[in-house]
Amino acid sequence: MNNVVAEMLLTTPAPAAIWATLWILTLPAMLLLASPRAMRNPWQTLRETVGWLRDRTEERRELALEAIAATQFAEEVRVAADRAALAADRWQERWEQTTDEVTDAWQAWLDADARLRTRRAGAVFGTPWSAQTPTEYAARERFLHKAVRTAADQGWLPAAAVADALAGRAGWDARLHPLEQELVVLRAAAGHLRDHYERAVAAEQSAAHDAELARRTRDSLRQESWTATARAAELRHHLPAELTTAEPATKRALAAAWR
Template sequence: MNVVAEMLVSSPAPAIWATLMLLTLPALLLLGSPQAMRHPRKAALETVAALRERGLQRRRRQEEAARAAQFASEVQVAAERAAASAGRWQEVWEQASAALTTAYGAWLEADARVRTAASAAAWGTPWSVRTCEEYAARERYLHRNVAAAVSRGELPASAMADAVAGRNGWDARLHQVEQELVIARASAAWLRQRYEAAVAAEAAAWHDTSLARRAAGSLRDEAQAAAVRAAAMAPVRGDTEVRARRQVVLFAGNFVQSALR
């Protein structure tokens, strides 16, 4: 490619500079390459081809830059959504952790009640029920205390039906002290199950939170890298007149070098 073609296909210039360069094309051809005056058609075709190729390259770069910017925008949106999702999973884990602490405390309190009830029952109590009134009183005591434990969350709702039906270890004939021990043991067993379920729920929530954090971090890094690539591919938008002046200076320098040769 000759010097004139190189000058024309470089950075774009304002219309006035392009017009002046087209008007002075014969002189430029002569100054840039004396061989071009012997074959002006060939030189013109080469220049037009070079301009067309540079235009195609410029459009390709612009399209690639647009795609890179679009990709960076989409990844940024995905990263923001992933960060929000990680924040929600963090809240879920915090709630599960608080529930675990509560369940553990409830289980410890129930275990303490078992020891207290066992100490009271160790003194011994009369087993036989002498009158119907005494049996009715023990039955009412059992039902009332089981219902209270269910309302406090210390027993499942099914415990009340079992106590009324007299199944699964519930016996209204027992003395009130022994009934307290039965209730305390049943409550401790139930709250231990609740604690174990809370342990599993907290572990699952932590696992999901960790995955969400890693996904958010990966997308954040990808978004930063995509933004850097998009910025590097974005066209530099400077002042067109300044670029045109720089082009004229560059051509003048090439002319002086050609003349000195």
């Protein structure tokens, strides 16, 4: 019989609430009957009992508030940890991307330097004089413009180099022989690709730093989330009954009402 009553009280909340209410209501009478001192001064005993009940109620309220705060904090830290994990993945992908860009930039620079060295080897035989007639000048100008545009299309030179060559500025000289113009283009391309490689290295180092920082933030928040979740679990039995099964939005509203 005792087991049946106990099971009913544990599984059905209504009888348990009724039993608790009856117990609280009969407690003063039980204390009066159980204590000779209470029989001599019942009003003093009753005041002390009421004070004890008030303290007990306040203590339960404080524990409930602490449990609510711990539960909310655990949820907030969990969300922050999930977001930090996503951010860490994105920074890792960015770092891997910059690593590939460094490899490509390094190879492009090596290829440009090899083309330049090959052209320099051929330049030891010298080049003809600069253009002497308008026809020669026009032909060399067309060659220069085409060579610069081709280099820019292949990524060896920046797009701005085309505009500079068309305007005859930034060192582009249409009077030079095509062989010498080709050497100038290859030299400019090697310098541009070297600068591109150095920028890629700096970007890769920055991305590596950011990825490491993101990983540390993720790991720190994960640890804090585990600790907060364990603390919330310890205090869970102090939560008001209506908060244990409510939806997240409802929980926030009920938690605010409890305060």
